[in-house]
Amino acid sequence: MNAPIPLHATDGLAPLLILAAEGSTGAGAGASALRIFAAMVLLSGLAILATSKSLYRFQRNLLLARYMSGGWIAVLIGFLLGPWGANVVTDEMLLEVRPALMVGLGWIGAIIGLQARRSLLTAVPTAVRRWVAMDALAMIALGGLVSALALGQMLTADRAAWWVAPVGLLITACIGWAAETRSLGEQRTAAGRHLEVLVQAGAGLAAILAVCLHGLLMILPSRDASGDVVVSIPTGALRLLAAALLATGVGFIGRYLLQQAGRERRELLVIHIAMIAIISGIASELAVSPLFAAMLCGIVITNLGGPKLREFERFILRAEQPVAILFALLAGVLLDPRIGVWGAALVAGLVALRVAVKTPLMRLSLNRFDHALPGRSPLFRAPLRQSLVALALAVSLVLHESSILNQRLLTIVIVVGAVSELLPFILARRKGDATAAQASAQGAQEAGA
């Protein structure tokens, strides 16, 4: 008697009769198993490669080091694993882990917010603040113009409400620059090191501004009952108020709970994860960007102070690199390469905008502040490179609404970011700045290490 036995797999322990019934389901299960095995083998291989000494040798004289430390290799791997590559990571899988990804977004938001400690902000020179403000204004005006011109050819919706999210993303992705400076060249002089600090401080400030602006722009549009996009200022204000209350409440309650947990690492871990999860979860239910809400919470926590909250800060920052790599992988999986001619034009426009505006603005702002700064430093090319926060902003938009348009916008942000990484190296070589190029490679090796 070999009657088919109608069972389904259960978690934990899979009863054997289920396997007898489902074990021979054929190609579907087999193909899925092979895909997962392929992914495992690939990831294991990459892990071996990442830990091998030969890779460091390989990185010594190559731009690849910067691409690796900037997460771009992870984006490429994500793309290869995603629907446009081996299709190992499917939409269903992503839906399954969406709650965890929301928590990851909150994590990035908290990392950004924790930089906004009052003592640190007041230490930032006025010139840097002015530089960041000018950069933001220029990007809002010019980036908005370039985006609007290109999107005018891409979008079919003509009401302004539909334009808020796409234009908002492209503008906020333009704001700021990558904080990493070592790959641009080792700064041997005191003035060079000073400039390095100014670049990093500006990048941190600009990241906070970009997430703030993006969060505010994301709060405004929402879907009505018919599915139409509408902009409502009162609803937006209410959401903003809710996000601010939530961030403050989680900050205060978190501080109390951390005191209760004492020194036990396992207990602290629970509260740390729960704090990030609760702010990300409630924010996404209220249609507020988890990135924005968690950044507000990070600002509250860093300004409340206290040894326990400092420990929370350290915990959040310790996971910075893995979370960044995870989101770079995710960005690669989610992108849709079909951006078309106007998408390519938009990429070209945004890259050209960076070349035309970023370095002159930096010179204008900082040279007036301190004439002793090294005028020919490769660090003046640092703002050409897109901030990694832009990637998180684009991913958050896709996780908010997984539409094809948002996936293509993510692609545009990724391509702009990848191309902008090349700019300092290309400009350094074009100007015959051999020393800078050499220093770049050396710095890149250190950054990779």
Added chain:
Amino acid sequence: MKAIPRLLAVWVLLLVAVAALRLLTASHGEMEYLDAIGRTFKAPPYDHVATATALAMLLLGAWLSGRVFKLLHLPRITGYLAFGILIGPSLISVISENTPPLLSMAQIDHLRIFSSLAIALIGMTAGGEIKIDLLRRGLGRVLTITLVEMAFVFVSVLSLLYLGGRHVDFLADLSSRHLLVVSVVVAVISMTNSPAVLVAMLGETRARGPMAETALAVTVCKDLLVVVLFTVASGVGYGMLRAEGGTALNASLFAELAWHLLGSIGVGAALGAVVSTFIDRLGRNTPLFVLGTTLGIVLVSESLHLEPLLVALTAGFMLSNIWPGKSESLFHSIENLSLPVYCVFFAIAGAKIDLNAVLLLWPVALAIVVVRVASIWSGTTLACRITDVPSPARHWLWTALIPQAGVSIALATSVSTLYSEFVWGPYLTSLLLASIALFESFGPILLRFGFIKAGETRG
């Protein structure tokens, strides 16, 4: 004790906040929208969007409950389970049918990845705790205790249901053959006990000693044997009922069984070897590597139809016994990661408890509980005497074999699908879930008491 009111205030605030959120945000199913280039896309249903909040609520709520229970000298696990029961769909459905629960079944389903990860993590921990020396010294003892205890439970529960089944409503009109099948299935599932509860309690109480070692080894042995027994019993039973005399057992089923067990051990051993090549290069990335490894175990086990607990257990056993020095940091990371995992895992287990089934079938469930406890106590005590387990562990080992949770629930759920064509199928599952719910509730308390009495706790 002074902290209890404040902890409870935060706990209430958390529940009120989540309840208010549920009222404020409109629940909806999967929606289809247009984007600004005129292409349609699907927005996930509300339950999915709310899963991150549910995860946070489980973590924080279970942790707070565990703290309060600890201050009341009760096991933390019971606190996690109690919190799960409180927010789960079952309790609210008993009180009011139309009120939505704080944690819906759909959200529980979305969070199953965390349960799977927990099982892999628990398997690694259990494997790491079993030392090859213990098996060399006491394999005979472990096997004797396992077999004697299982035989006692099987015979007692089988006799109870087969002889007393006529007094139970949904079993009263069954033929002898049907009643025998039902009795055998319940008896086999009664033989299981929970590796998860045992491992979590070992972590909580930091118990070390003959009782802890033997309990873990016996539980692992039972897990393997129950897989085989449940397969054979279900196969024979199903065949008896369908063909009135035949069985559903054949060569392919035994091949699957062999693959399931030996394949799991083989894959686990290979995984242990692969992990051992990386662990000394990981540094501060070890926790991330642990998460990746457990995720890998879940994915590979699911796709190859292996037993994730067994795969993880073998990997943990290999690492701990073959590369003890190298794997120390790995097990340290696993221990650090265990608390959030246990909070979510046991709170979900609590939320899955079917209180309607308990209310409906509590007299029969209680009878099964009493008989199972009595038979575990007598079987284990006898086996401990035969094998000369040192005192006081021999008097309290039985308490470690009482708790039931994930494995038992999985088997009970599969019974309803396997016997779905029979009227008594769903009732049988409800009966099993009712008795498991009772064991889930008092099992951890009894186990903690046992460890304390055996003098093996350090926490």
